[in-house]
Amino acid sequence: MSPVWRAGASLAALLAAAGCTADRIERGVFHSQKGYAVSVPGSGWQVTRDSEADLELKRTAPPGGMLAAATCDERIARREPERLVRHLTFGLKHRADVHTEPLTVGGRTGARSTLRGTLDGAEVAVEAVSLKDERCVYDFLYVAPVAAFESGRPDFQAFVESLTVGAAR
Numbered sequence: 001m002s003p004v005w006r007a008g009a010s011l012a013a014l015l016a017a018a019g020c021t022a023d024r025i026e027r028g029v030f031h032s033q034k035g036y037a038v039s040v041p042g043s044g045w046q047v048t049r050d051s052e053a054d055l056e057l058k059r060t061a062p063p064g065g066m067l068a069a070a071t072c073d074e075r076i077a078r079r080e081p082e083r084l085v086r087h088l089t090f091g092l093k094h095r096a097d098v099h100t101e102p103l104t105v106g107g108r109t110g111a112r113s114t115l116r117g118t119l120d121g122a123e124v125a126v127e128a129v130s131l132k133d134e135r136c137v138y139d140f141l142y143v144a145p146v147a148a149f150e151s152g153r154p155d156f157q158a159f160v161e162s163l164t165v166g167a168a169r
Contacts, residue, residue, distance in 0.1 A: 029162075030055045034070045036138060039162035041066075041155040057159075064144035064152040066159055072136040079137075081111035084130035088141055092117040092126060105161055108133050116146060125149035129160050138163055 024031050025047065031037045032054050040047065040057065045066070048056040053067040076084075082100055089095075098115040110131035117124065122145070129140040142156040 030068070032068075032070060034072055034136065035165060036070055036136070037162075037164045038068050038159060041159055043155060045155065059152065062144070062148035062151045064142065064148055066143075066152075066156055067139070067141040068159070069139050070136045071139070074135060077132045077135060077137050079132075081109060081130055081132065084132065084137055084139075085111040085113045085128050088128035088130065088139055089113065089115065089117075089126055092119050092124075094118045103129060103131070105129075105131055106163055106165075108138070108163070108165075110138075119143070127153065127156060131160075131163065133165065136165075138165075 025040060028040050028042075029037050030040055034054065038055065040055075044059045044061065045057040046059065048058055048065075051067075053069045055068040057066045058064070081102065085100065092115065095115050095117040098113065100111055100113040103110045103112045108131040110129060113126075113128045115126055117126070124143050125146045127142045131138045131140075140156070140160045142152060142159075144152050
């Protein structure tokens with residue numbers, strides 16, 4: 001397994017949602033049993049089976065990985081967005097160029113953090129997004145080698161912005 005995918009697997013473990021698995025992917029849209037949906041980007045992104053995240057995607061050329069997961073717990077949803085997004089990158093070492101900003105998507109407030117660092121020995125760039133409502137926190141993560149990072153950011157942005165809540169549970 002390449003260092004980038006080990007890094008993605010490590011980040012997937014951080015987003016594990018106990019006992020909840022994907023319900024279905026229908027016409028390019030992932031519908032979670034937790035009541036949210038996101039569009040699966042094209043351009044070579046493949047669904048990774050048996051992920052600990054609700055949805056994990058990877059692409060080999062250019063390399064990168066994306067994750068989506070929701071935690072539906074009102075206590076967690078009350079936390080500040082900046083604190084929530086920081087938790088998504090706990091496994092990243094030698095952090096540099098950290099930038100965190102507020103973000104709103106579909107009326108949900110949150111935060112976006114971009115940074116570089118090493119994960120399982122690989123140099124990576126990461127974009128992490130946490131959005132919340134009164135019930136759930138919706139986490140998104142994109143990780144790629146530094147040289148390939150910018151090529152996947154438009155797909156990641158579309159992935160995050162495709163979030164709809166109230167989908168089939």
